[in-house]
Amino acid sequence: MELKYGETSFLLGLPEKNLLGVIQANPKVVDHSPEEIIAAALNRCEAQISAMRPSGKVVIVTSDITRYTGSEIYLPMLVERLNAAGIADDRITIVIALGIHRKQSEAEHRKITGSLFGRVRVVDHECDDPGKLVTVGFTSGGIEVSINRTVAEADHLILTGTIGFHYFAGFGGGRKSILPGVASRAACMASHFNVLNPGEGNGKNCSATTGNLDNNPVHEAMDEACAMEPPDFILNTVLSPQKRIIAAFAGDWQGTHRDGCSFYADNFAFPLKECADLVIVSCGGFPKDINVIQSHKSMEYAGQALKEGGVMILLAECRDGYGNATFFDWFRFRDLDAFEAGLRSNYEINGQTAYSLLQKALRFRIILVSGLPPEEVRTMGLMPATSLEEALKIAHDMLPDNFKAYVIPEGGTVLPSLKK
Numbered sequence: 001m002e003l004k005y006g007e008t009s010f011l012l013g014l015p016e017k018n019l020l021g022v023i024q025a026n027p028k029v030v031d032h033s034p035e036e037i038i039a040a041a042l043n044r045c046e047a048q049i050s051a052m053r054p055s056g057k058v059v060i061v062t063s064d065i066t067r068y069t070g071s072e073i074y075l076p077m078l079v080e081r082l083n084a085a086g087i088a089d090d091r092i093t094i095v096i097a098l099g100i101h102r103k104q105s106e107a108e109h110r111k112i113t114g115s116l117f118g119r120v121r122v123v124d125h126e127c128d129d130p131g132k133l134v135t136v137g138f139t140s141g142g143i144e145v146s147i148n149r150t151v152a153e154a155d156h157l158i159l160t161g162t163i164g165f166h167y168f169a170g171f172g173g174g175r176k177s178i179l180p181g182v183a184s185r186a187a188c189m190a191s192h193f194n195v196l197n198p199g200e201g202n203g204k205n206c207s208a209t210t211g212n213l214d215n216n217p218v219h220e221a222m223d224e225a226c227a228m229e230p231p232d233f234i235l236n237t238v239l240s241p242q243k244r245i246i247a248a249f250a251g252d253w254q255g256t257h258r259d260g261c262s263f264y265a266d267n268f269a270f271p272l273k274e275c276a277d278l279v280i281v282s283c284g285g286f287p288k289d290i291n292v293i294q295s296h297k298s299m300e301y302a303g304q305a306l307k308e309g310g311v312m313i314l315l316a317e318c319r320d321g322y323g324n325a326t327f328f329d330w331f332r333f334r335d336l337d338a339f340e341a342g343l344r345s346n347y348e349i350n351g352q353t354a355y356s357l358l359q360k361a362l363r364f365r366i367i368l369v370s371g372l373p374p375e376e377v378r379t380m381g382l383m384p385a386t387s388l389e390e391a392l393k394i395a396h397d398m399l400p401d402n403f404k405a406y407v408i409p410e411g412g413t414v415l416p417s418l419k420k
Contacts, residue, residue, distance in 0.1 A: 003388065005315045005369065005388075010369075010389075019404075020274070021406055022406070022408075023272075024270070025410070027238075027267040028267060034073050034245035037245055041235060041250035045235075049081050049082060052085060054086035057153065057154050060092065061181060061182060062097065062160045063162065063181075064101055064112070069161050069162040072111060078235065090121075093121045093150060097161070097182050098125045098126075098127065100127050103124045125181070128184075128185055133146045136228040141217070143191060146184035151229065156232050157229065157230075161236055163238050163261060163264050167209070168204075169218045169222065171219075175219075178226040179221065179222045180192070194208065194218045210300065210415055211269065234250065270414050272406075272418050272419065273418075276306060277404050280406070281298050281315065283411050291320045291322055292318050293323030293353055294323060298316070298411025299360060299366070301414065302416070304417065312367065313388070315369045316370050318371060318372050327353070328354075330354035330355070336355070362381065367394050369386065369387060
């Protein structure tokens with residue numbers, strides 16, 4: 001079996017007696033093309049589109065280049081439906097939901113909008129420009145929800161994106177297009193801070209976890225924010241591990257999103273009867289393993305298949321390092337209590353990811369196969385290796401003779417789930 005690493009791969013040779021199984025997503029095969037899937041979804045929104053005033057301002061929110069959604073397919077088809085309803089191109093604006101990410105280049109705008117590039121106005125959200133933000137309300141937890149002024153002043157609003165697992169918001173898509181997608185930096189930070197329980201030393205909220213929306217405080221804050229600026233409808237795709245559109249959900253922003261999340265969980269969760277002594281997981285190669293922050297998702301999901309104190313081998317090249325200039329600095333904290341105190345006093349989203357990584361480094365014994373300096377890998381609480389063969393040698397000394405292992409070829413797309 002070959003496991004991807006950057007733009008190359010490692011050949012895995014594991015004795016059959018030690019292999020519990022291969023964990024991978026097996027979504028339902030569809031006979032329809034992506035265009036047919038999008039057309040069928042948009043058909044369900046004919047009434048909402050027909051009710052839009054041709055003279056009104058229509059704003060479509062879509063994801064940035066870091067989250068592929070199939071937008072170059074669905075955005076032109078959506079605008080075609082709007083045109084057919086009498087809404088001209090000059091009444092339409094596409095807002096890129098950057099959250100706190102960097103601005104997009106012209107080439108990236110072209111990739112996102114496809115054939116619409118140059119036809120329809122496209123603008124990047126700016127989370128730090130007060131003049132381009134407006135406060136629309138406060139959540140029950142006291143978060144001031146300031147969002148993109150163009151979005152807030154739209155006569156008609158459509159949210160688009162893709163649904164997938166999120167390691168503390170439960171799922172992406174839907175309400176996330178508003179918060180954090182087009183919200184102020186302060187609102188983004190405050191909503192993510194909800195991952196921690198109230199009170200010093202009380203740790204992470206156990207409901208703020210992958211694949212869960214119920215009683216999830218991060219999801220609830222995002223939901224409340226979206227209700228302050230409810231869209232006419234949403235259009236969310238579901239992608240295969242190969243990034244092909246296999247389903248699309250369009251309609252009411254809450255119910256339709258829940259339906260999409262249920263579909264995703266049914267197709268991308270993998271039921272387990274037992275956990276293993278060893279999990280060997282690949283992020284899926286470049287760009288999924290471009291940096292530590294991106295690779296963390298595979299580490300998070302793979303941990304669901306591992307016994308307490310078990311061994312994980314993570315294949316993540318990390319050619320671009322950590323993914324954020326301040327991420328590595330958080331590992332000045334070596335225990336969780338001190339880390340949590342530092343996070344509460346100076347919260348950063350990347351600090352939250354670092355905290356989550358350290359949690360797993362203390363629960364499991366994790367060997368990271370990467371191009372990072374070995375001393376920096378050790379500072380994060382991980383064990384460095386430069387190849388899968390070297391990692392297996394390190395793991396062998398920590399495993400029982402009759403160890404059992406899972407292999408996960410695409411760690412960022414599948415969630416192992418232990419049957420209760």
